[in-house]
Amino acid sequence: MMARSMWAVFCKELVDALRDRRTLLTVFLSSVAMGPLVLVLISTLVSDIEKRADARELTAVGLDQAPTLRNYLLRQTYTLQVAPPDYEKLLRESKLGDPVLVVPASFENDLARGEVPVVEIVTSSANQRAQSGVGRLSGLMAGFNREQGTLRLAVRGVSPGAMEVVEVDERDLANPASRAAQLTGMLPFFVLMAVLYGALNAALDTTAGERERGSLEPLLMNPAPRLALVVGKWGAVAAVGMLIAVLSSFSFLPGQWLLKSETLAAMFQYGLTEATAFLALLLPLAGALSALLMAIAIRCKSFKEAQANATVVVLVVSLLPMMTLFNQDGEKPWHLWVPALAQSTLMARVLKGEPINAWDLAVPAIGSVLLAGACLVFLARQFAKAAVR
Structure with missing residues (x-):
């Protein structure tokens, strides 16, 4: 009964999310087109510098x-x-x-x-x-x-x-991948923001949006367990975020064909191994961010109010990766326990060609699971309160 309820809610919310034109546009722009576009811009800049040097x-x-x-x-x-x-x-x-x-x-x-x-x-x-x-x-x-x-x-x-x-x-002790990472170091930031903005609309619509439309209370009147409703809704939002993570990670593979700079094309090594490492880091984060956005939006009475409150999450996620820029002493062990900062740090390490072991992947995943679990418990309690009212 629990599994059937979760699956029914998941399918309904996923269809609603993908039916939303804003979500589809975000999926396309932030995941499919963003990777090649960023690589083309970086390549154009490097190619222009090379042409001026050759002139x-x-x-x-x-x-x-x-x-x-x-x-x-x-x-x-x-x-x-x-x-x-x-x-x-x-x-x-x-x-x-x-x-x-x-x-x-x-x-x-x-x-x-x-x-x-x-x-x-x-x-x-x-x-x-x-x-x-x-x-x-x-x-x-x-x-x-x-x-x-x-x-x-x-x-x-x-x-x-x-x-x-x-x-x-x-x-110079830096390998070609590390030298290329000096130019492509902004790629992890764009991938993180793509996942965040991809899950944003779906998370707000399935919580604050339904409350504003008046469809949340009738849904809570169903005999389905509250946990099934919460997990089903969260699963749909997380699926959208994970879809964007997959498309964003693999969009850099064909994006390399558009590189204009031969020097950058030779140094930038991004293949299936690097894309898989990106996915292993981004999929748990997509689930955690989806739960966090839903937990923030469930307390709001309108979609606009939820958007205003969600800007705090957007600001924090966009500022956390910058800590690596201002910190000249290198990465610290606690960086891997902070969601978004851990993914940005490890993705930068992947672009530099540095090895990543199982523990490096496990620590951010554990942090994301803990964050998602806490947010889902909060969501279940909020749904119970809304049902009582």
């Missing part, structure tokens, strides 16, 4: 008065462009995408006399495109300094090696 263009003012520097830049296969007269205004308005090298008129004379000419690199920190080229331009000027210093030492009969006391080699 090897340099914008400068006053290079005609510095033939030595001009010759060095041309030998580095750079194409020299004259900056427009109002380059400072264009940089502030982000209409000029390259920093400007300003060479003083006395550059060549100062260089001949052995003095140190002052060269400016003009940029705007608010202009991200121009700011990204400052390091490249600074490296060019450092190379020019080394070349001139070597020539001066050679003229005086001093070996250039005398100025290099220590040779420094840089060794």
Whole structure:
């Protein structure tokens, strides 16, 4: 009897949830299209940076008065462009995408006399495109300094090696997946929010929505056990959230075909193993978030009131993953016990190619089960109170 009642309520609520156009639109936009869209945006950004780096263009003012520097830049296969007269205004308005090298008129004379000419690199920190080229331009000027210093030492009969006391080699311990995760680190956040927003409408409609329409009280008059009603409704909402989790996790697989950057495509390793790990983390969270949203909405008398109260959950879930950004000491053991934060932490670890053991998967699942259980007990009590009234 209990199982039949749960199944009947589950089927009815699931059909109602999928019949809602808002839910279907959320499922499509947040799960099917979000993965490829995010990957395309990231790939477009990386591809644009790579194209600008391959173009090897340099914008400068006053290079005609510095033939030595001009010759060095041309030998580095750079194409020299004259900056427009109002380059400072264009940089502030982000209409000029390259920093400007300003060479003083006395550059060549100062260089001949052995003095140190002052060269400016003009940029705007608010202009991200121009700011990204400052390091490249600074490296060019450092190379020019080394070349001139070597020539001066050679003229005086001093070996250039005398100025290099220590040779420094840089060794990067990060694997290609970890380097790609620096660009794709926002993917877990979008997946979490997709699951949350996917379950949001269904959770609010099956509780506060039915109370506002006046269909909740007749439902509670049925002889079905309260637990069957609660579990059936929760199962339908959780099924919607889990459906979005499945679609979101697997949407990155075909999304990789749209990557424009060959470098990012080579570093971003996301296959069936990573998608399965994402699912193992997201499915328990989808059930916990569904129960939490229903527990909040059951106390509300209207759908709008429930939406206002649910914004607290949305805010908390969106802020928890940011703790990993502000925490420079690495992840802590207690991070795995906090829902949403645990999933974000472990999904980031999956994208970096780091191993995840069974205990890492069990701890977030236990936390999600405890949260869902507490919310379902609360829902059952609220349904009993509503039936008494």
